[in-house]
Amino acid sequence: MAAGQSGRPRASSREVLAEAACELFLERSFEATTVADITTRAGVSRSSFFNYFASKSDILWAALDERLEAAARSLARPGAPVREILAGITAGLTPDSLALAIANADVMGVGDELERERAIRQAQLARAVAERSREGTTRLRAEVVGAAAAGAVLAAVWQWADAGAGRAALSALVDEALDQALGPA
């Protein structure tokens, strides 16, 4: 066993699939592109797709999801520094398929899709923050704080991506948004 990998090597990768997918999303649109279309272009079978992504929309979200899950795990630790962790989510975030989709939402016809999926992520993050913030206050107030904080992070990402995903601005945006959500600290 050891640490190395045994068995048949992968025939593709998330990157290859995501690239093929984004091309198609731009040519046609998100919903006019089927999973089969994507795998055909990437040279893999449809069945294999789900070895790489859990769903079609995960193509766009995979990268950010990893960070969000890591943040949720961090937030679960007692005494976790909420604001630091939230700011850390986007630290060093690089333009990826999500940023591309946000910036080209109209062409990709992916506006509603993004809104829905964003809402889900935002809610998960809000939950994690609320769970941690529930110490000095009501559950209700904690949930409001969570919603505000999660909304801040996602709104900052959106604005950053919408403006072309320039490297510098993001952390400043996040800071401004978190100031509004949690109060300057």
Added chain:
Amino acid sequence: MAAGQSGRPRASSREVLAEAACELFLERSFEATTVADITTRAGVSRSSFFNYFASKSDILWAALDERLEAAARSLARPGAPVREILAGITAGLTPDSLALAIANADVMGVGDELERERAIRQAQLARAVAERSREGTTRLRAEVVGAAAAGAVLAAVWQWADAGAGRAALSALVDEALDQALGPA
């Protein structure tokens, strides 16, 4: 034409379908219940279902959705009193299939489903609030306020429903939540 209704009378109603659906959700679970199951019990064909609800999960949300849409329309009017409208969403809200589902989320196996659908509604409301709040501040700050306010409303509804949907408590919960979100006013 006139005002009266012509044509074939409806063979069912949202209420009948929702009742049949909720029974099944409690017996089996949400996802183990197919649309066909519901319509069979209600004595209608599967095709007809979508004349009453846009989707399976809309069974739970139809009532609140009407209020949320009304609120969104009100918020779109210039100079709309944000806090009043938000408080109005839940004014006189009566226990319905949604409240039932929230209270029996475990039995119905509907936890994830509710979380997702709630997130979507919350985001829509947040957007509407943000649009209105975008007058004295940044777009970013407005979005954070929107997220907080929408989170407040939904959190209050959740807590109310989770506690059994007693009539009295809801407006107090909404007030407390909105105080936290918008500051006492």
Added chain:
DNA sequence: TGCGAAGTTGGACCGCGTCCAACAATACGC
């Protein structure tokens, strides 16, 4: 050479949601 582990593939399957043409039941004018 043989074995186990990891990956791929095609195909079957299910459920949601859409669409449509045929049919059924009502109101209304005549």
Added chain:
DNA sequence: GCGTATTGTTGGACGCGGTCCAACTTCGCA
């Protein structure tokens, strides 16, 4: 009473996302 427009129902076909699985392939290692 009889057409007719209107509204609704029904069955069936369809497409797509997602799940599942058994057969097969490619690797590392002994």
